[in-house]
Amino acid sequence: MDTLAKQIVAEVGGKDNILSLVHCATRLRFKLRDSGRAHAETLNNLPDILMVLESGGQFQVVIGNRVAEVYQAICQVIDLDDEAPLAGGTKKEGLLSRFIDVVSAIFTPTLGILAASGILKGLLSLALVNEWMSETGGTYLLLFVASDALFYFFPLALGYTAGKKFGGNPFTAMALGGALTHPLSIAAFNAAQQTGAPSLDFAGIPIVFINYSSSVIPIILAAWASSHLEARCNRILPAAIKNFLTPLLCLSLILPLTFLLIGPAATWLGRLLADGFQILYDLAPMLAGAALGGLWQVLVIFGLHWGLVPLMYNNLALLGYDTMGALLLPAVMGQVGATLGVFLRTRDTRMKSLAGSALSSGLFGITEPAIYGVTLPAKRPFLFGCISGALGGLILGYARSRVYSPSLPSIFTFSQLIPSSGVDFTVWGAIVGSLLAAGLAALLTFFFGLPKATAGLASTAAEEAPVVAEPTSTFQVLSPIHGQTQALNTVPDPAFASGVLGNGVAILPHSGRVVAPFGGHVKSLFQSCHALVLVADDCTEMLIHVGINTVKLDGRHFRAHVRTGDSIAAGDLLLEFDRAAIAEAGFDMTSLVLICNPGCTQVQSIPTAEVEELAPLLTVSR
Template sequence: MGYQDVARDILTHVGGRENIISLVHCATRLRFKLKDQKQADAQALKNNPGVIMVVESGGQFQVVIGNHVHDVYNAVCAEAGIVEDGVQPASEPGEKVNILSRLIDIVSAVFTPFIGVMAASGILKGLLAVAVVFGWLTTESGTYKLWFAASDSLFYFFPLALGYTAGKKFGGNPFVTMAIGGALTHPVVMQALEASSQAGAATEYFLGIPVTFINYSSSVIPIILAAWVSCWLEKQGNKLLPSAMRNFFSPLFCLAFTVPLTFLLIGPVATWLSQMLAHGYQAIYALAPWLAGGVMGAIWQVCVIFGLHWGLVPLMINNLSVLGHDTMMPLLLPAVMGQVGATLGVFIRTRDKKLKVLAGSAFTAGIFGITEPAVYGVTLPNRRPFIFGCIAGAVGGVIVGFSQTNVYSFGFANIFSFAQMIPPGGVDATVWGAVFGTLLSLVLACVLTCIAGLPRTEVNAPVVTKPRENEILAPMSGTVLAMDQVPDSTFASGLLGEGAAIIPLTGKVIAPFYGEVASLFQTRHAIGLLSDSGIEVLIHIGIDTVKLNGQYFTTHVKVGDKIKPGDLLIEFDRQAILDAGYDLATPVIISNSDEYASVMRNTNDHVIDSGMPFLTVLNKGEVNESIS
């Protein structure tokens, strides 16, 4: 399925363009803010092969795409006619959003647009540290200086980047808020800061009020608060000023008022708050770093699932700005590699070809810090690998915490994080502790998953229950459909027999009982079965698929073969059939239903797993006994 097709499906199932307030994307997710989340159909999106998972968290409707998220994002914007994202307000009038959801929404919107370059800058800084330690470069060389400028520029001028994205998030003019960020790092201000630090320096005043100069390079909180104030003032000014004057006087008022207010009040207060947060975290960490490592290693991926991890990103950046190092990010690396190890275990253990391919690609992405494909596509659906990954992450986190490892530049937990952990004095025990704890996490998760991560039945056959007499198990996993809803009059009328239909989620048909193969169509799109108790069942894969002449279908049995529940009968390429324009509704018909009193569906659930009880055939005598 192409990006444009995925985009159309996503747009349809989020309620259309008119239901979208804003749309941004991060490394793997489309993050929608919707007017009415009830209009969105999460289940329908989960059925799309181009969507890994759908998460509703932090006031956002998040569609997990994977590594191709930017391409899908562009396709969605093109389909919806979205020219510029994030210009809408954070919430609609009258909308009730709790504080945590609002915080996560703000943080993700502010940091998401440049998340990739943040990670790249951190990796480059780490690689420069490695080059210096091994003597490949010196800090005095021109090569080092140019690469250092490239790696440090974003963080040095952080207030500019944050000013722009915060201005968009708060619904103001982002260039005004970017200009405020530029004022915080302007050379005149930096010179005044240097002069004020010298002994006997004269105090600077703004309209008679003393100014305290602070180094705002790499800071986070001051510019976000200043951007909020500026956007609020801009909205008030736009209400009062005539339309002809807004473009000039509204930005003028915001700059003239907000910049001095930031230096006089917002900046000092925000800096004090930043220092309190950093030192408060450090004090808690110092009490039991091993415990902090165990907790973070265990719960980090759970936080990622619900989007709660964004609440910790500013804290890590703030630690680097105030303390010059951060102890939180090293604790997260075992959590990431725990899921990577569990994914590797699934790759080694499973015999399901599609799962093996998915696990292989997810393992590669996970090494570089992108764990959503591994979590949503591999470990979480199989439950035990995800749990083993969290356990291994906790064990590795304890070791990293005990080693009191730091990072000295910002980045996201991945294989390159080891380079960012090298202190100015060179590689020491803190680095080796992180390496050991992280590798232990990966290996432990892999071993546990290989031993007990997948049910043994997954290796050879689907999980099935033993059917009772006159019971038919579901021959495939999918969405249950009443027979009269099948888009074919012959099946819907019941002329061929009673039963129900399934819209398949996978491309496998398994045996629904003990019996034999009674018939097999030459085009392989349908199969007739006869149970040991005499029930005749026809499984017809899709509507009008006979026209495919056997293309996309593979049979694993022949007429006369004995079968038992769970045996693989037919495989088919689900996506190829859909792309060819065919409906995949699959009737499961009791061909000799006129010999029985009735055919009952065993479940009222909308979705059923293969091998679960599906239909029950009642003999006429059984009905008479129940009536009497």
């Protein structure tokens, strides 16, 4: 784990290039000083990393279920102080990027406990409906308090995370959240509800008390205002008194401002958002279900789903239920079904193992391992999952299904769909829509989702025979490039030279061509066309990488003659590139031919100084 952490830190540009780092359920979210210093391609090729992408102003490294362990290891490597951001610095970003970054940083630390609280609430509802517990019994009351505590006092938790994100004292913002949910504040609200008019004032200004329990927007805005006041106070106050005087001024000024202005305005805005969404939903619930069911996982890929998270919690706080959280269930089950289809269809033992692991994670609501490791690389399974999710969402929209507690869409969400009156049509609609999404995606993927080579079927007349190498076998790889060979450890790139990306050989090209070194298929072609991954008929997997750091050319001077998924025969032209133009642009033309299979016991290069196209190059032993 320490080795992986050091590799990630090095490939994102080093500690001094990291402005901040947080993690969610499956990915590390870096804010970098200069994203141009990060080597996304190198990270993408590390076996423990599922995918790297830039979205919402963040450099995101998708790890999977072990992300928390990797995060802790990186914190040790870079001496990250959990109470403060890393080296300062600013970078101009768009409004959407800033919004996504703020929302993800505030809500990410609470997702696990919120999901646990929501699941416990759902299970308690199920217990009441089936009369397994009594609503007045001690067991139920104790578990209900456990499930409701975080959501009831949500402003405290959000005050802490928002205070950290905005650069203020998180405990000052937490104190503001505590004041919003203090028993005296709730009592004043209840008194105002009975009389119908404000019962108290502040300096002659009537106070409009609102029940801020479970609210989201008021405390975030209050924490933002407090952090700005805190920064100004710290600049002008003497060091001897600012440690206590700054929090004193923040509490004394921001809290009244919150009760008098920020809170009512934020509550009005939250109500406007909730009512606005409900109006749109009521106009076309089936269309809303199809849109969210089909597009949610696309938003997840780019990290844009965070923009909808506050709206879900806002709906729960103000309406007592949320339709959006229910509509996401078929989106998740669609990818789960597609992953199941891959698991049942593929004969590749590595892919079957990955799909099996991702399948279990997806059932519990974590779909990133399924998306990045299984369905998205194969393309069609991901598409089938989205289509099936849209059809399932259409059914949930028709049934007007809704959740009644914070939900991370998973198999546990079914218990969170049950209203106090018991199981009804909304619940059955959600079950039918989710099962349809999972079943249809699995069937489509099983029959149409994988090319024959990926599925492990022979392309000869004996199509029933699996294409699996013998446990002890030798496979000779021909050279895809004409050029001068050199040892891998001499390559001026530590990731390649160390062999962490695979064993093989380096070639300095004498021509501008890359041809297929064996029969098989193209597993993936990089968008910049400078590299591609091939899989042989015996499942040998090869990375061909033309030049060092040529991903920065963004496809200039490269021309691809194949696409991802294409079948290939030895000698087929794969790529053409302009050697002179690439060298003139300042890039090293040293190219890599690497064997990526983790099961290979030995990769030997044929001892020769110069190699022709399709001449013997490597011997791979398992």
